[in-house]
Amino acid sequence: MLTMVIESIKITNFRNYSFEKADLYAGLNIFTGKNAQGKTNLLEAVCLCSLGKSPRTSKEREMIKSDKDRADVLITLKDDYLYDKVEIVLSRDSNKRVAVGGLPISRIGELMGVLPTVFFSPDELKIVKNAPADRRRFMDIALCQISRPYFYTLTNFNNVLNQRNKILKDKRATKDAIEVWSIKLAEYGAKIAKSRKGFLKVLALRSAQKHDFITGGEERLELSYEGLEGADEKDIYNHYFAQLKASMDYDIAMGYTHDGPQKDDIKFCANGIDLRNFGSQGQQRTAALSVKLAEMEIMNENIGKMPVLLLDDVLSELDSDRCERLLTSIANYQSIITCTDVPALPSKAKIFNIVAGKITESYLK
Ligand SMILES: Nc1ncnc2c1ncn2[C@@H]1O[C@H](COP(=O)(O)OP(=O)(O)OP(=O)(O)O)[C@@H](O)[C@H]1O
Ligand SMILES: [Mg+2]
CATH class of the missing domain: 3.40.50.300 (P-loop containing nucleotide triphosphate hydrolases)
Structure with a gap:
C-alpha cells in the first residue's frame, strides 16, 4: 500500500x-x-x-x-x-x-x-448537531474524494434537481415533461443513495470501534442511514421513481421536489440516545471525531x-x-x-x- x-x-x-x-x-x-x-x-x-x-x-x-x-x-x-x-x-x-x-x-x-485530507475543527460538531444538510455534506466530501464518478453523479443530480424544480414552477409544463426529469433524477438519485448507504455501513462499524477506544469503552456509537429505501441500485430506483410519481401533484403545488437524496440524513446514537438532539457537547464532539477517524480508514481502504x-x-x-x-x-x-x-x-x-x-x-x- x-x-x-x-x-x-x-x-x-x-x-x-x-x-x-x-x-x-x-x-x-x-x-x-x-x-x-x-x-x-x-x-x-x-x-x-x-x-x-x-x-x-x-x-x-x-x-x-x-x-x-x-x-x-x-x-x-x-x-x-x-x-x-x-x-x-x-x-x-x-x-x-x-x-x-x-x-x-x-x-x-x-x-x-x-x-x-480529513479536516476537523470545533465547527465540525455540526456533523452531529446541525441540520441534515451538514451530514450530507460530510458524506459527499468523503465520497467525492473516494470516487470521481460519485463527484460527477452528484453534480449531475444537482443539475437535474434544479431543472425539475424549475419546470415544477412553470405553469405551462406538462406532467409528461416533468416525468422526463423524474426518470433522470431517479437514475442519479439511486446511484447516490446506493453509494451513501454503502459508505454508512462501513462508517458505522469503523466509527463504533474508534469511539469505543477514545471513550475508554464508556459509549457505544451507532450510526444509520436515513434516506431512500431499497436494497440495490435498481430497487432504490424503483422506489424513488414511484415516490416521485406519487408526489408529483404535491410537488407541482409546492413548486419543488420533496423526496430524494437531497433529504438524506445520518442518525447518530450513543448508548441508545439520539445525539443529534440529546447529546452533550462533549459527546457530540467525540462522536464527530470518531466518525472523522473512521472516514480516514475508509478512504485509505478505498484509494490506497x-x-x-x-x-x-x-x-x-x-x-x-x-x-x-x-x-x-x-x-x-x-x-x-x-x-x-x-x-x-x-x-x-x-x-x-x-x-x-x-x-x-x-x-x-
Ligand atoms: N485576506 C487576508 N489578508 C490578511 N490577513 C488576513 C486575511 N484573512 C484573514 N487574515 C488575518 O489572519 C489572522 C489569523 O487568522 P487565523 O484564523 O489563521 O488565526 P488562528 O491562529 O487560527 O487563531 P485562533 O487561535 O483564534 O483560531 C487574523 O488576524 C486575520 O485578520
Ligand atoms: Mg483558528
Missing part, C-alpha cells in the same frame, strides 16, 4: 502569510500559536489544495492577502518514492488555477483523491492512500484522557494539528510555532 505524505507546504500572499515554507514530518505535526496568528489559515491552504475549496468561505478572493492581487499555495507530496505537487493560484481578476504535477487541470474533479488528518483547535476541547487516546490512535498517520499550547505527546512529533504569519520550526520531540 502506498503511503502518501505531505513533504512541504509553500504559501505566498495567502491570508496573513507573505511567504512561508514548512517541511513536514510523516507523523504528528503540531503548529502552536496564540490566537489570530495564522494557524487555521495554514490548514485552510492545505484544504484548498485537497478539495479545491476552503472549508470556511466560498469567496475565494478572501484568501488572498488583503494588500496583494494573487495568492499561491504549493504542496509537495511523496507517495513512497514518487513526488507529486499540487499548486493553486488565486487571483483577484481571474478564476483560480489548479495544477497537478505541474500540469493545469480544467475540471476540479481531477483534483479529487490526489491529496486526500491514508488521508492527512487536519485537526484545528480540537485538543483543548477534549479532556486529558480523551486527548491522549486520540493522539495515540493517530500517531502512525500524518497529521497537522493546531493548538495554542503543546499537548502531552505520546510519540515523536515535529513542533512549529506561528507568530503573525511567520512559521518557525522548533524541535522534533
Whole structure:
C-alpha cells in the first residue's frame, strides 16, 4: 500500500502569510500559536489544495492577502518514492488555477483523491448537531474524494434537481415533461443513495470501534442511514421513481421536489440516545471525531492512500484522557494539528510555532 505524505507546504500572499515554507514530518505535526496568528489559515491552504475549496468561505478572493492581487499555495507530496505537487493560484481578476504535477487541470474533479485530507475543527460538531444538510455534506466530501464518478453523479443530480424544480414552477409544463426529469433524477438519485448507504455501513462499524477506544469503552456509537429505501441500485430506483410519481401533484403545488437524496440524513446514537438532539457537547464532539477517524480508514481502504488528518483547535476541547487516546490512535498517520499550547505527546512529533504569519520550526520531540 502506498503511503502518501505531505513533504512541504509553500504559501505566498495567502491570508496573513507573505511567504512561508514548512517541511513536514510523516507523523504528528503540531503548529502552536496564540490566537489570530495564522494557524487555521495554514490548514485552510492545505484544504484548498485537497478539495479545491476552503472549508470556511466560498469567496475565494478572501484568501488572498488583503494588500496583494494573487495568492499561491504549493504542496509537495511523496507517495513512497514518487513526488507529486499540487499548486493553486488565486487571483483577484481571474478564476483560480489548479495544477497537478505541474500540469493545469480544467475540471476540479481531477483534483479529487490526489491529496486526500480529513479536516476537523470545533465547527465540525455540526456533523452531529446541525441540520441534515451538514451530514450530507460530510458524506459527499468523503465520497467525492473516494470516487470521481460519485463527484460527477452528484453534480449531475444537482443539475437535474434544479431543472425539475424549475419546470415544477412553470405553469405551462406538462406532467409528461416533468416525468422526463423524474426518470433522470431517479437514475442519479439511486446511484447516490446506493453509494451513501454503502459508505454508512462501513462508517458505522469503523466509527463504533474508534469511539469505543477514545471513550475508554464508556459509549457505544451507532450510526444509520436515513434516506431512500431499497436494497440495490435498481430497487432504490424503483422506489424513488414511484415516490416521485406519487408526489408529483404535491410537488407541482409546492413548486419543488420533496423526496430524494437531497433529504438524506445520518442518525447518530450513543448508548441508545439520539445525539443529534440529546447529546452533550462533549459527546457530540467525540462522536464527530470518531466518525472523522473512521472516514480516514475508509478512504485509505478505498484509494490506497491514508488521508492527512487536519485537526484545528480540537485538543483543548477534549479532556486529558480523551486527548491522549486520540493522539495515540493517530500517531502512525500524518497529521497537522493546531493548538495554542503543546499537548502531552505520546510519540515523536515535529513542533512549529506561528507568530503573525511567520512559521518557525522548533524541535522534533
Ligand atoms: N485576506 C487576508 N489578508 C490578511 N490577513 C488576513 C486575511 N484573512 C484573514 N487574515 C488575518 O489572519 C489572522 C489569523 O487568522 P487565523 O484564523 O489563521 O488565526 P488562528 O491562529 O487560527 O487563531 P485562533 O487561535 O483564534 O483560531 C487574523 O488576524 C486575520 O485578520
Ligand atoms: Mg483558528
